[in-house]
Amino acid sequence: MSFLGLGGQNPNGPSNPQKLLAAEAELDMVTDMFNRLVESCHEKCIKADYSSGDLNANEGLCLDRCVAKYFDVNTKVGEVSMRGADGNYGLEDT
Amino acid sequence: MSFLGLGGQNPNGPSNPQKLLAAEAELDMVTDMFNRLVESCHEKCIKADYSSGDLNANEGLCLDRCVAKYFDVNTKVGEVSMRGADGNYGLEDT
Amino acid sequence: MSFLGLGGQNPNGPSNPQKLLAAEAELDMVTDMFNRLVESCHEKCIKADYSSGDLNANEGLCLDRCVAKYFDVNTKVGEVSMRGADGNYGLEDT
Amino acid sequence: MDQLNNREQQEFQQLVEQKQMKDFMRLYSSLVQRCFTDCVNDFTSKALSSREESCLEKCSEKFLKHSERVGQRFQEQNAALMQKR
Amino acid sequence: MDQLNNREQQEFQQLVEQKQMKDFMRLYSSLVQRCFTDCVNDFTSKALSSREESCLEKCSEKFLKHSERVGQRFQEQNAALMQKR
Amino acid sequence: MDQLNNREQQEFQQLVEQKQMKDFMRLYSSLVQRCFTDCVNDFTSKALSSREESCLEKCSEKFLKHSERVGQRFQEQNAALMQKR
16 A cells, blocks of 8 residues: 655645545545454454443454554555566456 | 534525535435445344335334434434543544 | 436537536446445355465356346346336435 | 525535435445345356346335335434424 | 645645545444444334443444544554655 | 547546546455455454465455456446447
């Protein structure tokens, strides 16, 4: 996942719609990832019995590790996709 | 959930993009809520055996109560969130 | 599902925002359908044991049939919805 | 709604219509997905069996009636909520 | 971010605020849906039971703490990722 | 498509490219989520185990091949549908 790695030198020139679109797309992606992460880590770490409104120590620790692992999975999947892009398969659009 | 509680007095002035954006955000939220409600109440009330294309009396009644309860849950959750907003936790953005 | 069946004769006239909006809506629908299809056919055909990174022959065949059936379901559901639209029920908006 | 001026209401109305279009399509896609998931389970053939066809028919009919009823109740509850404010 | 010029950063900032608004609302809707799904299972009455009320209270509190913690960790990981580049 | 005039087709083409970008990203996010869900179940450590790594590798590869195949069939079916009209 790259975040706003877009180049661009002159700091006060007119705004470039192309670049803003790319920045928006990247923002959307980070947001989407965050929403899915919230959902996935809830499923992995939070019991649905709701005996208390607090996160217990186990749940808190589980969440911390869950987020770290989610980032690692993101990196790992990115590597496999890149490798695939040079080979004979890849993410396919409609 | 507040719906279009946005103030605004002069009835024929130019349109205010700020207010339209807020109205759009509110519309999106109601739409999102409706879509989730359709899905949730389908899960709670409709059996997946499909022996008939009609809603039976039980299913219909269940749906009516499901919608009423969904609104109450929305209110309740709103209250807890507000309380949290003054305290030491709250809905967090990316 | 109709795809861009929108009329329109003069090939170089000014662009019509109405038609572009309709085209965009149709594009969104096809995209949404594709995403749901990818998800649904993964659930129906791909085992989550991941002993290999390849699709085996069974899985490949299952996917081909899954896509064909998804299109048929789309047509079938469209027919039932149309029938309903003339009768006493129909897809209801917020 | 009466807190937006005339022009804003007009623009808002256009927005509502666009959203309704998208909303309708999203509802339709979710209907297709749900009935596919619930009714189609045999992938030894690429044609729908008569049993699957019959299930799809009932599933779609029921979903349409379901969403119509939920839509009505939703509007009633929403109207009641507006009045309280 | 420093690779966008000043004007672009300003426009981007507006965009970010709009998105955060939508994002916040989506998170709220998902909170309502989750706690409804986990806590409400009795449809013999249209009023929430005291048991359901209590479950909803804890479910919401927990979800809020959950998303706050995940949000913090997410930002830390994201910041670490930015520095590596 | 031939029912849009040249200018409209051009504008539509731009729209298609924007959507494809978003669509690609959504597909990528769903790939990450699915393989995370299916492969990562041990939260006694914050590092991926070698077993999880190996599962993720196969899961991603398989998902990519899956979505490529489904994409091809989808286009064929869509083309066939267009011709019938």
